Amino acid sequence: MPQYLLTHFSNYIGQQQLFDPTQKVLLAVSGGLDSVVMAHLFKAAGYNAGIAHCNFQLRAAESVRDENFVRELAAALDLPLHVIQFDTAAYAASQHMTIQVAARELRYKWLEEIRATGGYAVVATAHHMQDSVETALMNFAKGTGIAGLHGILPKQERIVRPLLFTLKDTLIAYAAMHNISHVEDSSNITDKYTRNFFRHHIIPPLTEAYPGAVKNMAGTIDRIREAEILYQQAMEKHRKRLLFQKDNTWMVPVLKLQKSVPLQTIAWELFRQFNCSPAQVKQVLQLLDSESGKLVETSTHRIIRNRAWILITPLVTAVAPLVVIDTPSGHITFPAGQLRIKALEHQPGNIPASPAIAWLDAAQISFPLILRKWKQGDYFYPLGLPKKKKLSRFLIDQKLSLPQKENVWVLESAKRIVWVVGMRIDDRFKITEKTRQVISLELDK
Amino acid sequence: MPQYLLTHFSNYIGQQQLFDPTQKVLLAVSGGLDSVVMAHLFKAAGYNAGIAHCNFQLRAAESVRDENFVRELAAALDLPLHVIQFDTAAYAASQHMTIQVAARELRYKWLEEIRATGGYAVVATAHHMQDSVETALMNFAKGTGIAGLHGILPKQERIVRPLLFTLKDTLIAYAAMHNISHVEDSSNITDKYTRNFFRHHIIPPLTEAYPGAVKNMAGTIDRIREAEILYQQAMEKHRKRLLFQKDNTWMVPVLKLQKSVPLQTIAWELFRQFNCSPAQVKQVLQLLDSESGKLVETSTHRIIRNRAWILITPLVTAVAPLVVIDTPSGHITFPAGQLRIKALEHQPGNIPASPAIAWLDAAQISFPLILRKWKQGDYFYPLGLPKKKKLSRFLIDQKLSLPQKENVWVLESAKRIVWVVGMRIDDRFKITEKTRQVISLELDK
Structure with a gap:
């Protein structure tokens, strides 16, 4: 219901403790519908906000049009404005990155810089419920663990997503109700292709099978987020039982690990911090049935079977510079x-x-x-x-x-x-x- | 690879301890490709098996054709055969059930009967990897918790699924390689409509986005299954901390529950066993901030705030019959x-x-x-x-x-x-x- 959007918006910020109402928030605004509605909501709710716009200069005249649109928006809402032009193509070439990765890196780095130097507490992005659901589904299809199914988080370090509680349709209806105009969104450049594919070819048939699919999936995601906390609580106990430090060596008792359930996941969580790949974790599990001296080397550590123990030592103990x-x-x-x-x-x-x-x-x-x-x-x-x-x-x-x-x-x-x-x-x-x-x-x- | 299917099949049965090689297994065979290949694999691997076929009599001549096909298959493989004809439509009408629910109920009840009286250790069904992935995706889109994402389990009480490790394509290739014929599958009658929709409109575009999607998702499901074990381990600790029994009353300390994290999920797991619906769990959480005497009633229990405790008592304590x-x-x-x-x-x-x-x-x-x-x-x-x-x-x-x-x-x-x-x-x-x-x-x- 668009008429309740503003109330739900403030409630969500309070419930999730995204920021304190006295703090300044930097809004990442592309000029697309989502971020423009977000800017209007911040203004209408009376929060202290500023606008940041990245011009990636990837679409010639259109990029200029977007920048000008955001400049006018900031003036109309009477909010401080920060704008930057990136030579994204050149940066990508020099760093041997794809355009997508380059744009994402430039954007988050600059936003954090403006946040820190401009006295802003957090950066807000306009991700909504369907974005989060798409992320979880994409991870599901790519292959993931429990952490990949929790979707986009409401708060991560200095970044907050105050629109995660709402459907895109509600944002569209709110914009229509308040005559809010926008430009075609270019902010999704960073993961445009796969995401757009999911948006246009996966979400619509899912919604056909279950009309409430997006909301249902958002509910699933919320429950998985809580399940993940229980998962971490149990892992913490296993870690205390299984991992001991002595000087610069970590030790895992073979018998105890062997008897641990669920073995695959516990081993993954124990050894990933030593830069074990999933394939290497399997090799480490083979050490449980090997003789002393057999070992697995990660990029940073040596993991070696030594009688009743698995010992983990840093690969190089260089002279301290x-x-x-x-x-x-x-x-x-x-x-x-x-x-x-x-x-x-x-x-x-x-x-x-x-x-x-x-x-x-x-x-x-x-x-x-x-x-x-x-x-x-x-x-x-x-x-x-x-x-x-x-x-x-x-x-x-x-x-x-x-x-x-x-x-x-x-x-x-x-x-x-x-x-x-x-x-x-x-x-x-x-x-x-x-x-x-x-x-x-x-x-x- | 179809030429390795038989080896993988035996390995999977051993790894997952689906049954002991000396035991007799009852195979649920519809005559469709999956179950026919399963029957051939049991024969080729030398297990002791019998075939069970349900004729639901829902498709006239086709149902007869399927039954005859399975009769010939059992004769060709020299396996004991059990066949039953159901008047599914009449049963559904008399029990006020949908045809799907009726067919499922008749089928599992009869299979269990044949298993028990025929000296079979377990019933085997021919679900494969994609069936499991579809189940998890359907639950995701319907809304579920962590248990809904683990897909189809390899073993559940007396039912085993020895083909879960393999793709449908491998079954098709194996059938072609060994000249195994089959009829069009009617075994999926029980959840035909939604499942077929997912099969034809969700899985193909997912596979277009990620060519390995089905295998990737099966990997995700395996990891979720392990994550669920950790989840249960953590819940067990919370249950011990939070739920006490005294005669026929259960007690939950309000302060301790209030401070528990993640509160929603812990409350759900604690109170669902007293037949609390998700909506009622929310009401129970409101009792945490209510005065003494406020209560929630489920179909079987009264959950009441009493000073520092939530008390749970059975609704009726009838005279023991x-x-x-x-x-x-x-x-x-x-x-x-x-x-x-x-x-x-x-x-x-x-x-x-x-x-x-x-x-x-x-x-x-x-x-x-x-x-x-x-x-x-x-x-x-x-x-x-x-x-x-x-x-x-x-x-x-x-x-x-x-x-x-x-x-x-x-x-x-x-x-x-x-x-x-x-x-x-x-x-x-x-x-x-x-x-x-x-x-x-x-x-x-």
Whole structure:
């Protein structure tokens, strides 16, 4: 019912805790019906929003028309506007990517940048119920596990989907009721072909068999999302029973694993974090019946049968590298990416919220800075927490996978950690009212 | 690959432990390609099998043609044959059922009867991979939970599906390779319309989008089947935490339930066994925020808020009925069905394996027999176990739902339980080499 759309919209945002009504939200608007209706709903509900539009310059005059349309929309709704033109084709060529992958990468990277620097809490995209159902069906047909059947999530890190509760038809009816115009949508460029095939050749016959198919499937998806939580609860118990760490080696008891049910899935969940492919998980299961010394190698780990145990060790234990930074300016290239460092005069205003950017109080910092991998025994004062915390504990709380954990770097000043790079600065070095000069560090992965 | 079909077939039966190679298997054969190939595979693999054919008499001459075809097949393969003609239309009319439901009911009831009386261990049906995928997709589109996505199971009680591992195309190729003829399949009568729609209008476009779609989906289904085991493991823990029994009342602590995650699914799994519909589960969740005395009534139970608890009590606690059986002959009608009782001379041979039939040693029995509902404190010696067992414990092991448990009856002789009706006889009354006369009891639900 289009007349209730606005109420349902606000309710859904509240129920799913997508953002706090006082926060600023960046709306990804292509100019297509879905995103234009979303912008109108944000305005009508009185949320604090800004509009972001990507011009991928893939359709010549049409791309220009879309951009102009969104410019007029932002003016009409009196919302701040951010626009960018990408040379998508050139980027795709230089990065050896398909146009689709390139457009998606450019879009999400830029949206996150605008979000972080513009003081927005989250980015909102206009995916609706049928998009989510299509995603689940596509995964089903491609082959997936339980996680592939939960469809599009309402909230994922800094991205929210406030229209997931509604059908496309309701958006169309709402637009008609309020005389909202739009251009033909080009935002689905990123996965246009297969998705459009599902939209035009799978969903319609399904709806013919069961008139409520899209809603029914959305219900299925919601239940699968809850089932997945139970699945993870059970997996957590198995992990505690089956996986032990000793220094840099992980150990799995052969007998206990052998008796575990359901074996295939438990093994997959245990070993995937060591970069095991599904085929390699099968090889690992063969180790259960092998003699000592048989092994499987993933891109990062060696998994070896050793008497009553499966032992997992990192492939390379390289000498820990270390980078010395002498001055507050320039680019530093290190194994986890690039760091840009500069000094700024401090002016009151927004401090970037992105974890990829660290703004530190220059007065608290002493050069040279040391950039190194984290190690056991490290601790720091995470921004926002008044207490010292072991870095190992902090990384557990951040739910990093093992390979991610092995690639965490820290920045030190006078033997004190000032930044867990790309994740959290130390509270002792944050910007305060007294800050005059800022050291800005920006991570590019 | 058709040339490997026979090997894969035997491997699959072994892996999934569908039956023991020494056991007799009853094959449900319509005369269609799938079931005819199945019969040939059983013969070629050397299993001990018999053929069962239902003539539903719904398609006049064609039904006769199919029956004759199966008669010739059984003769050619030299396998025992069981055939029945149903007046399906009349039965459907008398039972106020659709033809589909009637055919399905007649078929499974008769197959089970032949299985039990013919000394067969299991009934085999010819469902293949695509049937299973279609079932999962149909459930997805109708709306389902995780259990609806696991497709057709390889083994369910006494029914096995030994062709689930293979594609229809492989069956077709195998038939061509071995010059196996068949008639047009009429076995899918039971769910012909929707299933055929999926077969002709959903699967082909899915296969166009992803050429391996059917195999991919079968892989998805296998993983969901394992995920469901993890789901049940987690639910078992929640059940232990949240559901307590005291006499005939079940209790759920409000605070603990309120904090449980994922709440919707946990509540559904807890309350469905008391015949809560999905809509009623929502009402029960509202009791969490209600005052004492608010309640929800299902067809069998009252669910009431009482201070810090949700209490669940059976709706009617009727006076326990009791039936006295004086002689070993005749029909007894009681609330759980009909019992046929007769005395037979014992002749060596197969004792019926169906739990619906009890054969007891007449020498051990003394009349009158008492037929009554089970009660706390009952115990017996389950057939095959040398030890006394509490009946309450036995019913837990049988995984009966609560309403099923409330409808369990026992047959007593001289204050000793001789049969848990429809489930298990007592070991002390079984047929032995010394048995001369048999008391046969047969339950008709």
